[in-house]
Amino acid sequence: MKKPTIVVLGAGYGGLMTVTRLQKALGQNEAEIVLVNKNDYHYETTWLHEASAGTLHHDRVRYPIKSVINSSKVKFIQDSVLEVKTEDKKVILENGEVSYDFLVVGLGPESETFGIQGLKEYAFSISNVNTARKIRDHIQLQFATYSSEVEKNEDRLTIVVGGAGFTGIEFLGELANRVPELCKEYDIDFQKVRMYCVEAAPAVLPGFDPELVDYAVSYLEKKGVEFKIGTPIKGATPEGIIVAKGEDEVEEIKAGTVVWAAGVRGSSVIEASGFEAMRGRIKVNLDMRAPGHDDIFIVGDCALIINEEINRPYPPTAQIAMQQGEVIAKNLTKLVRNESDLETFTFENKGTVCSLGDDNAIGVVFGKKVTGKTASFMKKMVDNRALLMIGGASLVAKKGKFNVL
Numbered sequence: 001m002k003k004p005t006i007v008v009l010g011a012g013y014g015g016l017m018t019v020t021r022l023q024k025a026l027g028q029n030e031a032e033i034v035l036v037n038k039n040d041y042h043y044e045t046t047w048l049h050e051a052s053a054g055t056l057h058h059d060r061v062r063y064p065i066k067s068v069i070n071s072s073k074v075k076f077i078q079d080s081v082l083e084v085k086t087e088d089k090k091v092i093l094e095n096g097e098v099s100y101d102f103l104v105v106g107l108g109p110e111s112e113t114f115g116i117q118g119l120k121e122y123a124f125s126i127s128n129v130n131t132a133r134k135i136r137d138h139i140q141l142q143f144a145t146y147s148s149e150v151e152k153n154e155d156r157l158t159i160v161v162g163g164a165g166f167t168g169i170e171f172l173g174e175l176a177n178r179v180p181e182l183c184k185e186y187d188i189d190f191q192k193v194r195m196y197c198v199e200a201a202p203a204v205l206p207g208f209d210p211e212l213v214d215y216a217v218s219y220l221e222k223k224g225v226e227f228k229i230g231t232p233i234k235g236a237t238p239e240g241i242i243v244a245k246g247e248d249e250v251e252e253i254k255a256g257t258v259v260w261a262a263g264v265r266g267s268s269v270i271e272a273s274g275f276e277a278m279r280g281r282i283k284v285n286l287d288m289r290a291p292g293h294d295d296i297f298i299v300g301d302c303a304l305i306i307n308e309e310i311n312r313p314y315p316p317t318a319q320i321a322m323q324q325g326e327v328i329a330k331n332l333t334k335l336v337r338n339e340s341d342l343e344t345f346t347f348e349n350k351g352t353v354c355s356l357g358d359d360n361a362i363g364v365v366f367g368k369k370v371t372g373k374t375a376s377f378m379k380k381m382v383d384n385r386a387l388l389m390i391g392g393a394s395l396v397a398k399k400g401k402f403n404v405l
């Protein structure tokens with residue numbers, strides 16, 4: 001009998017977790033495992049704010065996919081996924097197609113601009129290694145240009161971050177450390193630099209403990225970040241952003257750099273493939289399968305699961321993506337072996353830590369609040385744990401964060 005083909009789309013936290021667990025669980029004769037990813041490397045999405053600010057080299061946030069997969073069990077295809085043809089059980093790639101018996105979709109997030117004019121054209125997003133490099137280089141170029149131009153344009157030195165959620169705050173934490181270095185490098189007076197955090201909602205880090213939020217805000221303010229909370233961005237232009245001021249007025253903030261960190265959605269491949277979804281996220285069944293598709297699992301940011309305690313979706317995180325990957329690998333193993341008692345996914349919250357640069361953080365770990373160096377240490381352990389779970393101790397040794405203060 002022909003062995004079934006399991007195709008996994010995306011080598012992010014969810015996809016790689018699924019594949020590395022599957023290659024351990026299944027024998028070579030039980031299934032053919034195929035992994036498809038745009039690049040030949042995996043990047044730590046949760047470290048991209050560091051590469052974007054320029055506080056961590058982009059090579060530190062990525063590693064070759066081949067270094068964590070067993071090539072005798074997993075076939076790797078480097079290509080871009082365009083569409084899943086569910087009726088034909090095949091995936092259309094930019095340069096070919098691949099057929100499956102079982103499919104796992106883990107194509108991760110995309111930036112969501114909610115139709116706000118000009119954001120797609122004039123704002124950057126922290127999405128992958130390429131966008132991170134672009135942001136880092138752009139900011140550096142603004143500083144270099146300012147220092148060399150005869151008629152100085154101070155707006156070049158203004159950086160606007162749209163969004164005071166996790167990504168926005170973590171990026172500002174890095175920026176607050178990087179900007180003084182750039183000022184030194186290009187002989188620029190730090191007082192001339194403006195760093196804005198512009199957020200439409202009435203609060204920073206919604207859902208986080210208010211005491212920890214106060215700690216983060218006052219720390220970042222001391223480092224030069226100005227918060228404009230309850231201030232919706234109405235549009236972006238080549239010169240900066242337009243924000244609402246009161247009920248009917250608007251105000252322009254001129255800025256050389258605008259980074260949009262206020263919204264993510266699931267992959268657009270989800271809609272292109274005709275799945276029923278909300279902003280690219282499929283409300284999955286308890287066993288992580290897409291409703292109506294017994295052969296398709298969804299993992300990570302493309303999956304939507306409701307937290308019954310508060311009747312709201314769990315926020316998309318690497319933590320939940322990896323836990324889902326483990327369950328999906330178990331369920332696929334059962335299906336391959338014709339067992340029908342699939343496992344149900346339940347999220348086990350191990351805590352959340354938000355970094356404020358390399359040397360500070362806030363968080364709640366095992367129900368306890370942490371700040372400062374303790375929290376920063378915890379954050380590095382969380383980062384190392386993700387490496388450990390996917391690539392084992394050797395990956396931690398190569399890529400881990402050991403600069404504990």
Ligand SMILES: Cc1cc2nc3c(=O)[nH]c(=O)nc-3n(C[C@H](O)[C@H](O)[C@H](O)COP(=O)(O)OP(=O)(O)OC[C@H]3O[C@@H](n4cnc5c(N)ncnc54)[C@H](O)[C@@H]3O)c2cc1C
Pocket residue numbers: 009010011012013014015036037038039041042043045046047048049079080081082106107108109126127128166167170267269299300301302316317318319320321353354
């Ligand atoms: C700056 C930042 C900080 C964050 N911090 C945290 C944190 O501290 N803790 C936490 O838990 N979460 C954090 N998150 C959220 C977390 O990174 C995501 O929830 C997580 O990456 C989702 O995992 P995933 O497997 O769905 O997708 P990803 O890990 O993003 O992987 C998706 C993969 O799919 C590939 N891909 C995408 N489209 C295609 C295509 N069409 N064809 C082929 N390949 C494709 C990509 O190249 C990528 O390899 C952060 C996110 C950001 C941006």
